[in-house]
Amino acid sequence: MNALTSPEVGKYIGEHFVSSFQKVATFRIVNGAKQGGNVAAYFCAPDGRVLHVIAGPVDAATLLGEAKWVVDSVRKAIEESKRTDRNFKAIFRTWHAERLRREHGFVVKPVTFDSPSDPDGPLTFRDPTGRPLVPVLPPPPIDGPDVSLDGAGPVDVARLQRAEATAAGARKLVDRRGRRWVLGNKGRVHQLLAAHGMVKIEKIYGTIFQNILGERVSTAPVVTINGPESTRTAVCLHCESKRAVALIERGRR
């Protein structure tokens, strides 16, 4: 939220984007304290195809920098696709792979085509009743660190890994050869978008929220546990399950 209060961010976003928000997940209030909850910012084409994502809260400078990268990249990609007859989607995925290499030191092969997916297949996030919600989009495998002469090189990879270890959302991952590395949210987004950039937002948001941010996608905005009696009843009216309300009512009696 703080980054969005910056007048500079507001001006730039207002000039180049039309903004909207959606509630897609729940945070818990346990004994009056917030637990969990997160945010993801999507930069999309007007038809809902995702150009870039910021997973998790960032400062104003980062938000502004990423917004500018999107706007500049769209302009360049339009020119390049006209000039070289290359697919806009393929260009954008390649640039995400390039940013992963340059900023995080990992090589990934961009996926420049989409294979058909089964909406009811096993790779689907489901709600507690088993109803399919959104597909799981697997990230492309990491080939390994960039050891090319013009790339990061082994020394820089070590430095980048130290930086990644303290990055937001830093988690372990295994490359194609079974080597273990650490990558934060920012790098994971580039890895994912190198294969799924320009996918519609309704298809990718589950993977961003669940696989990258570690949050569970839900339609209930807030769930209160051990809160004051009045709050508990009020919030649980928003719960997906009427059983929860019934249990609280039973507990009162």
Place this chain on the structure above:
Amino acid sequence: MTRIGTLVLGMLLSTSFLPGGEVDLATPRSCTTCGQETYGTAVQWAGSPAEAARRARAEEKLVFVLHVSGHFEDPAFT
């Protein structure tokens, strides 16, 4: 009148200038005249992603969508 001229005139008329040149500081930080809320941010939010997409097409802009946990409208719950 050009579109920009109309916009500027609209902004001048709609911002919180009171008769007598006083600025209404008590007015909440939201765009009450154009139907877009700011919810305490420096960004104006369209009513829904679908509306944002429609407007983005018309204005030749991109779309910025925020996915949040909890109640975005209430800073205490976001």
